[in-house]
Amino acid sequence: MVKRTSLRDADCPVARALDAIGDWWSLLIIRDAFSEVRRFGEFQRSLGVAKGILATRLRNLVERGVLEIAPASDGSAYQEYVLTEKGRSLFVVVAGLRQWGEDQCYEPGEPHSALIDNETGQPVGRLELRSADGRVLGPLNTTVRLAAPPSARPHGRA
């Protein structure tokens, strides 16, 4: 009767997304996966997370289709966890978090890492949401249009 609330079937895409990947470790695992981290032990050392928790998270991410298990690329009998297409499409989310962290979570002079465009060696541009015709959009220019499937619900809900 206390059951950690599930948002799997929430009628908001943000809630569903968070249900799948919205905890600390999962996002960090995904971040690492974007940097070629693949093996259980690599994740464990990189994150410093308890093995039990890591095992749970990896299992969940595989179940959700964000990661998949592949044979080890080094020819050993072990397995690896690699991003699926679904997982790779989280790139902008991780990039968004990174930019926000860089901008808002460091002291003014404090040095931090940066995301670099391989082509030019320059930092990447700022992530922006644009309209279909190219205008940059902010919170004030947009509205959530509710889906109205079985019986329309008048107010936004989880």
Added chain:
Amino acid sequence: MVKRTSLRDADCPVARALDAIGDWWSLLIIRDAFSEVRRFGEFQRSLGVAKGILATRLRNLVERGVLEIAPASDGSAYQEYVLTEKGRSLFVVVAGLRQWGEDQCYEPGEPHSALIDNETGQPVGRLELRSADGRVLGPLNTTVRLAAPPSARPHGRA
């Protein structure tokens, strides 16, 4: 000695960001805040979260400077929680989660909400990371360049 690990001083912007806002309820609170939800009771009803948890989360978000407390806009003696500039700059993160949720967390035919450009009434465009000169970048085109402040650390770490 078990203390939920803190990533406040991690040397990765993603980790720091997650430390501030990287849990379920915080992100959902922020999502709601983008839709003009302001009052304790409104958040509580919208999210269906336990009041104790909501109180903790709001306090934390205020501490972190994501929300701030303002006098109630309806003239009553109560207070409201509104996004700061720091909080509003999470817009692309929430938008990214929303798009991912829409794309990946619904069954093919299943209807869902959409983010609409107020100007045109059309759905907003896809969030894309671009290079300084405008090329669309994916995970393969980018690399994290580590900060090398006190003594350079050779490998990515939490």
Added chain:
DNA sequence: ATGTCTAGTTCCAAAATAGGACTGGATTCA
């Protein structure tokens, strides 16, 4: 002044986390 609404706090049981010990198969070394 009485009753209700708002925004919490407090308390409890159940669940999740952190950490360490343990295990069994794979790999390496001699």
Added chain:
DNA sequence: TGAATCCAGTCCTATTTTGGAACTAGACAT
């Protein structure tokens, strides 16, 4: 070939966090 070590987990326990309900004090409405 066998022993030592590494890898990828599982299992156990203590502590923390969550979810839910009950309680409270200060607005507000009548």
